[in-house]
Structure formats: structure tokens, C-alpha cells
Amino acid sequence: MFRILTSCWPRVKATEETRRNVTIIIIGLDNSGKTVLVKAFQRLLPSRMGGCMKPELTTLLLDDYEVSVYDLNGDRNGREIWPSYYAQAHGLVFVLDSSDLSRMQEVKVILPHLLSDERVAGKPILLLANKQDKKDALLLRDITEYLLLERLTNKNQSLCRVEPCSAIKNRQRRNHEPIIGGLRWLLSAIGDTYEELCAHQQPLPSSIPAPKSTRGFGEIFSSDRYRAVSIRFSLQHNFTTRMGKSKEKRQHLGQHSMEPRPLKPILQKEGIIRPKKNTSVTFALDEPKEEDECYGGNGACNTTEPGYNQSPQLHMLRNLFEGNPGSVVSQRRKDIKAFPHNLYNSIPILSPKLFSHTMVGGQKKDM
Ligand SMILES: Nc1nc2c(ncn2[C@@H]2O[C@H](COP(=O)(O)OP(=O)(O)OP(=O)(O)O)[C@@H](O)[C@H]2O)c(=O)[nH]1
Numbered sequence: 001m002f003r004i005l006t007s008c009w010p011r012v013k014a015t016e017e018t019r020r021n022v023t024i025i026i027i028g029l030d031n032s033g034k035t036v037l038v039k040a041f042q043r044l045l046p047s048r049m050g051g052c053m054k055p056e057l058t059t060l061l062l063d064d065y066e067v068s069v070y071d072l073n074g075d076r077n078g079r080e081i082w083p084s085y086y087a088q089a090h091g092l093v094f095v096l097d098s099s100d101l102s103r104m105q106e107v108k109v110i111l112p113h114l115l116s117d118e119r120v121a122g123k124p125i126l127l128l129a130n131k132q133d134k135k136d137a138l139l140l141r142d143i144t145e146y147l148l149l150e151r152l153t154n155k156n157q158s159l160c161r162v163e164p165c166s167a168i169k170n171r172q173r174r175n176h177e178p179i180i181g182g183l184r185w186l187l188s189a190i191g192d193t194y195e196e197l198c199a200h201q202q203p204l205p206s207s208i209p210a211p212k213s214t215r216g217f218g219e220i221f222s223s224d225r226y227r228a229v230s231i232r233f234s235l236q237h238n239f240t241t242r243m244g245k246s247k248e249k250r251q252h253l254g255q256h257s258m259e260p261r262p263l264k265p266i267l268q269k270e271g272i273i274r275p276k277k278n279t280s281v282t283f284a285l286d287e288p289k290e291e292d293e294c295y296g297g298n299g300a301c302n303t304t305e306p307g308y309n310q311s312p313q314l315h316m317l318r319n320l321f322e323g324n325p326g327s328v329v330s331q332r333r334k335d336i337k338a339f340p341h342n343l344y345n346s347i348p349i350l351s352p353k354l355f356s357h358t359m360v361g362g363q364k365k366d367m
């Protein structure tokens with residue numbers, strides 16, 4: 001017995017030595033399901049709680065990573081302290097409640113601020129579209145279109161993957177494959193630029209500032225949900241508002257006294273909500289041209305490989321609207337692999353600076 005243990009020890013030690021320490025933060029509006037998700041991770045993976053000093057901290061082991069996960073509150077006060085954690089995080093998980101249409105606009109306002117923060121820009125982000133078990137849950141393609149995710153992630157150079165999930169879906173492990181798969185993707189995206197991310201990492205401030213009562217990030221964006229849904233948008237207009245007010249003013253949602261309007265009928269009217277169908281939607285984007293690859297600056301492509309003789313925009317659009325199932329994209333086209341699960345849709349979005357424009361509603365829009 002002793003001999004068996006001693007022979008195993010070098011291997012365990014080697015694993016510990018090669019294990020990478022990664023910090024991620026889990027954020028999103030209050031009630032989106034962050035804590036339930038963390039509990040699911042704790043059930044599914046070897047884990048350690050942060051103890052009484054840091055109740056928001058959980059440590060997970062997955063693959064070659066030891067992951068410190070901070071579950072941050074999403075209410076108004078909680079949002080004020082998110083920024084204290086940005087510089088320490090290697091990557092982010094943003095959780096949204098796919099069924100809470102009345103708060104989608106809040107998410108839409110928060111995300112650009114989050115992704116453009118200099119402590120966040122360029123870091124990989126996993127967006128978990130939670131509560132897919134609810135019958136009103138929005139489809140992934142509607143969420144990504146509405147939140148302008150492709151544009152946002154390109155602009156801020158952040159790799160982003162959107163994963164539909166249900167944190168409370170019954171407890172069998174296979175039902176949680178989307179969240180484990182999503183976490184794996186996040187870790188591997190972090191692993192690809194680990195040294196660079198570590199070089200910019202800063203430790204948590206010794207004391208996290210208490211939320212101020214002055215008007216801050218949390219207050220601007222967490223104002224009452226019915227005001228938030230009064231913003232109108234349309235696919236044709238790239239979801240910009242039509243209120244004729246200045247951009248800055250439009251972002252301060254609370255300033256408008258428009259009648260609250262339910263979001264779902266607007267989405268339906270604008271053709272954004274399509275019949276519910278669990279088809280997969282995948283973006284497949286290339287990195288900028290390498291010597292031996294196609295898609296030069298002029299968009300020309302000489303390869304004869306099947307499926308590669310189309311512009312990246314068209315390819316992306318085809319995947320988006322024809323719902324090519326079952327493919328997943330890693331950072332380069334040549335690394336595209338079979339998608340490991342088919343329980344839910346998935347939209348991995350890869351966004352090195354690739355496009356000067358995007359296709360929305362069949363129209364070319366400048367970025
Ligand atoms: N139907 C359904 N309910 C869920 C799911 N995930 C979480 N919930 C419920 O949503 C509510 C909020 O979940 P929490 O995990 O506490 O939300 P949170 O994001 O941590 O909220 P804050 O800590 O306040 O920011 C709870 O009642 C959960 O049971 C899900 O996938 N489906």
C-alpha cells in the first residue's frame with residue numbers, strides 16, 4: 001500500500017505544480033442565477049469554499065486549472081463593487097436570465113460598459129443564457145442579436161461564447177454539460193493567453209470599497225425595470241433606439257418618462273422572436289489572414305477546400321440563419337472541432353478584429 005502511494009505521489013505533485021491558477025468573476029443582474037450556478041459547479045467539480053473570510057469565493061479544480069471563482073452580487077450595491085475585481089480576473093462569466101425580457105435592456109446597457117472597461121477589454125467572456133427551462137426564455141440567436149454581441153466583442157477584442165443553460169435543470173451531470181463545457185471553453189481561452197493575462201493581473205484591493213450611495217454604475221443601470229423596457233429597437237436599425245434623443249441621454253434610461261412597454265410584443269413585432277426551435281447557431285470566424293490562409297484584406301480567397309470559398313461574413317450569416325448544427329469554433333478556423341454536446345444551442349463567438357462591418361438583418365452595417 002505504501003509503495004502504491006509513494007509511486008503515485010510524484011504524479012500528483014507534478015499535476016499540482018503544472019496546474020494553472022486562474023481567477024474568474026461571475027457577474028450579471030440580481031436574480032439571474034449566479035449563485036445557483038456556482039452551487040452546480042460545486043456539486044459537479046472538486047471544490048473548496050472560500051471560508052468565512054470570503055464567502056463569495058469558491059475554488060474549483062477543472063482540467064489543468066485551479067479556478068478561483070468570485071460570485072458577485074448583481075443588485076445595485078453589488079454592481080458598484082464589480083470593478084474592484086476586474087483587474088484580478090483572467091476571464092468573466094456573465095449570467096443572464098433568458099426569460100426575464102423586462103430586464104434585457106438593462107443587460108444591453110451594462111454589457112458595453114463592462115466590455116469596454118480597460119480592465120476587462122480583451123479578456124475572454126462566457127455569457128451564460130440561464131433559465132432556458134422556462135417557457136418564455138429567449139432563443140440564443142435573439143439574445144445575441146439584441147445585445148449586439150458580435151459587434152461588442154469585436155470592438156473590445158474579447159473572445160466571447162454564449163451558452164444556453166439551466167442552472168437548476170435536474171441534478172444529473174449530463175444536464176449540466178453546457179455549463180461545464182462553457183467553463184472549459186473559458187479556461188482554454190484564458191490558457192491561450194495566460195502569460196499575457198497574468199502580466200496584467202492585479203491583486204484584489206486589500207479592502208473592497210463599500211458601495212457609495214452616489215449615482216454610480218449600479219444605480220444608472222439597475223433603475224426600475226419598467227423604464228428599461230420603454231426603449232424601442234428594431235433589427236433593421238441595428239437595435240438603435242428611435243427616440244431621437246442624444247446617445248448619452250438614451251443611455252441614462254431612467255431619464256425618460258415614456259410609458260412602459262412590454263418587451264416581448266415589440267420583439268415579436270420586429271420579427272426578432274422567431275418560433276421557438278432549438279437549432280444550433282454557431283459563428284465561425286477566422287483570425288486575420290496568415291501567410292497560407294485565405295481571406296486577405298480584399299476578401300479574396302483561393303482555397304478550394306469545401307465550405308471555405310465564401311466570405312467570412314457570408315459564412316457567419318449562413319451559420320446564423322441556417323442554424324448549422326454541431327460545430328464549435330475555437331480560435332482559428334483550422335481548430336474547429338465537433339461540438340461535444342447537443343443538449344442545447346451554442347453560439348461560440350470568436351472575435352479577434354476581423355470585420356470592418358457586420359451583417360444585420362441582411363444589411364451591411366459599418367462597425
Ligand atoms: N427556472 C429557473 N430558475 C432558476 C435558474 N437558476 C436560478 N433560478 C432561480 O433564480 C432565483 C435567483 O437565483 P440566484 O442564484 O440566487 O440569483 P443571483 O444571480 O445569485 O442573484 P444575486 O445574488 O441577487 O445577484 C432563485 O430563485 C433560483 O432558484 C434556472 O436555471 N431556471
Ligand SMILES: [Mg+2]
Pocket residue numbers: 034035036071072073074
Ligand atoms: Mg447570488
